[in-house]
Amino acid sequence: MGRLFGTDGVRGVANADLTAELALGLSVAAAHVLAEAGTFEGHRPTAVVGRDPRASGEFLEAAVVAGLASAGVDVLRVGVLPTPAVAYLTGALGADIGVMLSASHNAMPDNGVKFFARGGHKLADELEDRIETVYEQHRTGAPWARPTGAGVGRISDYAEGFDRYVAHLIGVLPNRLDGLKVVLDEAHGAAARVSPEAFARAGAEIVTIGAEPNGLNINDGCGSTHLELLRAAVVEHGADLGIAHDGDADRCLAVDAAGEEIDGDQILAVLALAMRDAGQLRKDTVVGTVMSNLGFKIAMEREGIALVQTAVGDRYVLESMKAEGYALGGEQSGHVIVLDHATTGDGTLTGLMLAARIAATGRTLADLAGVMQRLPQVLINVPDVDKSRVQTSPELATAVAEAERELGATGRVLLRQSGTEPLVRVMVEAADIDQARAVAGRLADVVKSALG
CATH class of the missing domain: 3.40.120.10 (Alpha-D-Glucose-1,6-Bisphosphate, subunit A, domain 3)
Known part of the structure; x- marks a missing residue:
């Protein structure tokens, strides 16, 4: 088995x-x-x-x-x-x-x-x-x-579980959300009642979409994997921000007032600075994964915040946080863990804390998220190869070294075995999207020839 x-x-x-x-x-x-x-x-x-x-x-x-x-x-x-x-x-x-x-x-x-x-x-x-x-x-x-x-x-x-959980969420917020207009996309999922109730009790004016689950429509064209409806709704209603959850609401992605996506790395950057300013970011460190955008790492270094990177998966982020006593960690996908208040990623809590930062500073979400420049990231899956040799192939090692020299300090290469399929994931970041695509394409060809 x-x-x-x-x-x-x-x-x-x-x-x-x-x-x-x-x-x-x-x-x-x-x-x-x-x-x-x-x-x-x-x-x-x-x-x-x-x-x-x-x-x-x-x-x-x-x-x-x-x-x-x-x-x-x-x-x-x-x-x-x-x-x-x-x-x-x-x-x-x-x-x-x-x-x-x-x-x-x-x-x-x-x-x-x-x-x-x-x-x-x-x-x-x-x-x-x-x-x-x-x-x-x-x-x-x-x-x-x-x-x-x-x-x-x-x-x-x-x-009583519903009210007890909502009260917990409200109780850990640093400030109220009065004056903010927020669109919530609940993915027809588990937070369809919880998230609107929490934001409303915290003082926000809310508009909800994807909040009518019928057992069959969960994640169907909505939520954190389909942001198109949220983007349109934020612009239509003149909202300050939009929040999108997935089916079980352990993740959160956001949209700014102009309808632009704010991903998990950007949310982490905003919360890291908020927690540092409040003296809550223990060891001035945030935990991400090897897939965290290079722009996030550069921004944290500029702000004097260390970044610890783990394998992909929120469980590995959490293991690192618990082992070293860190307070904040997460993934680009929107799993954000605030360990003082949650033992797992909590999309509603993340959205509330992001909105609280906007309310407290009077700044727009776009302005706050501008602390980091998200570098273009290209991902190519190369199927039907011997993924076990990705770390031992001399031909592949040479190609990666050449790519890293070409990209310099403003680029990055990551080759990763799939955990469930016979494929290798090639990820390239660069300041220029065309360069990232070109380098990723060349490396994918080498993976095919060397490991196929």
């Missing part, structure tokens, strides 16, 4: 790859593994379970809840809420497990199961591996230990 867990839980086409049987079995296995690890020692375990609005989330939620209760875990069902809300409530309620059913920005047919440990933190790789092992042992015949009588878990709805 291939590894079920990816970088963000178990994900696949609902009712094909991700079945009710798999969701139930993983939930029981998670309960047993955490019990073996001593997580439940001395008390009756509790889990918080939430989901995004996908139609498949209804039967998958039923399977997860059944699995946990059959393993002796009491379940608090919070309904449709963002992933960061489930993580927050897991910690705030002292629960032993959090479970979120979502496939994030993926299309509607997909869904996923993501587990959180006590405190609302993602499970360590070794715990995920152990859950897979225990699940597979049961699937091939090993019986579960099953409680009976009063030992089975009880299931209840926790409707």
